[in-house]
Amino acid sequence: MPKKYVIGVDLGTTTIKAVFLDTQSNRIVSTQTEEIFPVATQNADHMEYDPKDWMEYTKRILARGFEEGIEPHDVAGICFGGWTVMAFLVKKDGSPVTNAVHYNDMRHLELLHEADKLYGKIAVERNGNYIGMYSASVKQYWWKVKHPGVFRAADYVATEVSYMNYMLSGQWAWNRVEAGFYSQYNAYTRQWDDEIIDAMGFDRSMFPRLVDAWEVVGEVTEDGAAWSGLAPGTLVFGGVDDASPVALATGAFKKGQGFVSAGSAANIVANTGGPVSHPTAITYPHCIPGLTMTITVMSATGLSYKWMRNAFGQLEGQMALLTGADAYDYLNEQAKNAKPGANGVVFLPYLDGDYTPNNDPNARGVFVGMGTDTTKGDMLRASLEGVAFSMLDNMMLIREMGGDIDKIVLTGGIARSPLWLQIIADITNCPVSLPEETEGAPFGSAIVAAVGAGLYQDFEQAVERTVRVEQDAFVPDQKNNALYGELYEVYKSLYPNLKQAFASIADIKEKYNQE
Helix, strand or coil: CCCCEEEEEEECCCEEEEEEEECCCCEEEEEEEEECCCECCCCCCCCEECHHHHHHHHHHHHHHHHHCCCCHHHEEEEEEEECCCCECEECCCCCECCCEECCCCCHHHHHHHHHHHHHHHHHHHHCCCCCCCCCHHHHHHHHHHHCHHHHHCCCEECCHHHHHHHHHHCCCCEEHHHHCCCCCEECCCCEECHHHHHHHCCCHHHCCCEECCCCEEEECCHHHHHHHCCCCCCEEECCCCCCHHHHHHHCCCCCCCEEEEECCCEEEEEEECCCCCCCCCEEEECCCCCCEEEECCECCCHHHHHHHHHHHCHHHHHHHHHHCCCHHHHHHHHHHHCCCCHHHCEEECCECEECCCCCECCCCCEEECCCCCCCHHHHHHHHHHHHHHHHHHHHHHHHHCCCCCCCEEEECHHHHCHHHHHHHHHHHCCCEEEECCCCHHHHHHHHHHHHHCCCCCCHHHHHHHHCCEEEEEECCCHHHHHHHHHHHHHHHHHHHHHHHHHHHHHHHHHHHHCC
């Protein structure tokens, strides 16, 4: 019997998720999730992940899938994806030299100007991306400049995917999807750029071979099988980031199409025929042959509502423990009871800075318009609306760059909230369509594995057989859209008027945190 299952794993910042896809029935037969948390650091502004946690939680979710009756020997292959933008140094044997530094960790900002002078211009020409707050190459460069001893101890720069692939197969390789986020990758030669690597003072040997997302890196070894539960010989594929596979899961996989991927963070995504450079967007190779991804970055979408839950939802959390419901259900009910427009309260969702469109790590979250008649429900609704305003802001930028977004295909954690989806439709004035499978990243990764294993002849056949989308599940309410149109102008005025205040607050915090 031919092997029929493939596994897609998304190594996220708050959860690790696995999708088990049966390519005979063309159905997902199991989805497993584990929460993951950053490790404690001496500096509260630093954010790091222990790579061993990726292994441990992957082991757990694979085991649960196998407990549901999926036989490891029936698995053809596995494909990992993840958050990609990091600084992570390793030894040849897979021993971590550092933890994985998260994209919202901004310790590298002091080196942006220096890095831009060294290789910024040539990076835009060859890689397509500007040096900015989410420049992964500068995060790597920080270790070289600030901790040269640690840097010299490393044999390779790595990502979560290259690390996990090595731990399973014993083979070091980077996929081109993730490599495109790093300035050292040349989008036109599809190889590492020796001139940029040399300008940074890195050794070329630190950059492993490059493979495409669907290419086989290696097979699961006996050691890999021992810790993971996978069968020896299972194919391990090049891998992806956490946005490009969503194009497959949403059915938006052709040139000119786009989608919204919205979880803790979010991206507005357009499929293009080549690199499209913009100071506050990111461009990189697609997991689909011949395409390029152009994405905007919102760093605190679902995270904004999670922060609201953690900061103001203690009662709802206690109620959820007693009833077995979800705390978000109680919060959503209060937000739903608030009127559209949140009684004049407007929220700027920049809790961890803002990349698109402002490229400002100092930006922070703001509520304006509160009065003595403001309710908790108003605040909750304002947080949902603020994220939707941010989405509209990002969509406008994609349109300016030539993207044609007149309807939204949305996937990710936000897709589980009907209230939020209606707000997004009303604010953007776009109908919202929903894929049947809301966990787009691991599902798309599973599709990449299936195509790589030859279980589908190409991506078009795979999508046609496996992806189902509910078209126009939420349509705009024109009355609400008129209201939101005026509030959007208020929203747009906030950042320019607060930019200097954000910078001053950052300076004050740095001054007094050092004393």
